Amino acid sequence: MPSLATYVKCITAGAVLCIGGPALVMYVTPTEEEIFKRYNPDLQKRALATRESRQQDFEDFVQQLKEASKSDKPIWVVQKEMDKLRAEKAKERLREEVAAAAAEAERRKAEVRESAKESAK
Secondary structure (H helix, E strand, O other), rough: OOOOOHHHHHHHHHHHHHHHHHHHHHHHHHOOOHHHOOHHHHHHHHHHHHHHHHHHHHHHHHHHHHHHHHHOOOOHHHHHHHHHHHHHHHHHHHHHHHHHHHHHHHHHHHHHHHHHHHOOO
């Protein structure tokens, strides 16, 4: 039969492991600022320059995940569907831009023809 001292030792060792382990990890792990200070100056400038775009990309990603999680389907299936929809919209936007550019070119050609007719008179 284990003695009271054995129980005390086990509880003490468990408390040291459960409390001391995470405390040690928090003590040893550097903060984001400390990691940033260790960068060379060029990397610091580049990181500062791209920070806003990376934050915006992350916010967009989280927003997409929130939208995808509303569905009953698995997230990866919904993500694929959303990607296909986004690609189709991008293609449609490109078609519209090409059509607008063609219309602008045609308008310019007509304008040049009109000015050529007027100068010929």
